Amino acid sequence: MxxxxxxxxxxxxxxxxxxxxxxxxxxxxxxxxxxxxxxxxxxxxxxxxxxxxxxxxxxxxxxxPLRAVAPEFQAELAVAQAWRTAWVFAVALPLVMTLSTLLWRSTSTGVAPTPGYHELAHANDLFLVAASVGFAVALLLMHVLARRAASPVALVRVVGVGAVVTVLAMMGAGIVLAMGAPGRGTSLWGALLGGLPTLPGYGLLLYLGVRCLRLTRPRGPGAGRPSRRPAPVPSA
Structure with missing residues (x-):
């Protein structure tokens, strides 16, 4: 042995x-x-x-000792996860908005939307743009904080919370817009069934956000809290 x-x-x-x-x-x-x-x-x-x-x-x-070393490395892993999450959201959200617009135009019934529906759809687009920009800014901030010897751990939590909130808002908006679609609105049950194909994508995005939050939590005896030492930020 x-x-x-x-x-x-x-x-x-x-x-x-x-x-x-x-x-x-x-x-x-x-x-x-x-x-x-x-x-x-x-x-x-x-x-x-x-x-x-x-x-x-x-x-x-x-x-x-491990109780001192492990939090240092855990912080680096948390930042790596946050970087990956922010990058995916910064790229994916504009794609989601573009694909949604193309799908809407290809399946349009020719019925003009009500002013309320139009404002809701416009607000959803603005939210996606703002969220995408926010995640791009988070990527930049992680670089800046690392260069200035500041801890990015708090930013990891912000990215995690932002990712979870963004996914839930996208799912909610999608259901409401499907239910009130001009000329082809549906019931809540119909909207839920119609959204089933998008669940894997939403599930992946939600997982990325939850993962950021989990990686900043202490784990096990002696694990300690994530280090406040600045952690290296992956390039991509």
Whole structure:
């Protein structure tokens, strides 16, 4: 049976405590493992009399306790998730508005909408534009905060809340507009059934927002709260 080393134990526990984008987390764990092995080799090079097990223990001790290290890495994963979420919303919302307009024109019955309906549809379009711009601004702010050594963790929560609110507002507006569509309005049940094809897309967007919120919550004993240290922002 293969012996579990101090580095293996440390990295496994760190992996268990961290939650976030899989690829970024996997890269992070590999970087930590490699860094610890390099540190252990440096200890052995400076003190050849030290056995490998002791060198690993010293490397782990120098790296820091998990209760202090894990929140630092968790903050970075939360920012990576927020970046992904804001980018998806900034791109997806204009596409949703464009596709909705094209669909509306292709299925128009020629019946003029009432002033109230027209104002509601216009307000929905303005909301989508404003939300898209807001998420684009969030991307910029994450870069600015990182450069100024400020924590972006609060912004991660803002992105999460904004994403959840945006999805719920889009779903609600879609139902109301479907029910009052000129010449082809339907009941609430009919609007819900008609919206079933869009549920996977809305579900994905909602998941991204909820994920941002979950990643900023403390997890497990000793996990601590997300670090206030600025975390690197992914480029895309």
């Amino acid at each position: 293969e012996r579990v080393t101090a580095i293996d134990s440390y990295v496994s526990e760190l992996d268990r405590r961290l939650h976030g984008p899989r690829r970024r987390k996997a890269d992070m764990i590999v970087e930590v493992r490699d860094g610890l092995h390099d540190a252990a080799e440096a200890v052995r090079a400076d003190s050849p009399e030290v056995d490998p097990a002791e060198a690993e223990r010293r490397a782990v001790a120098e790296f820091g």
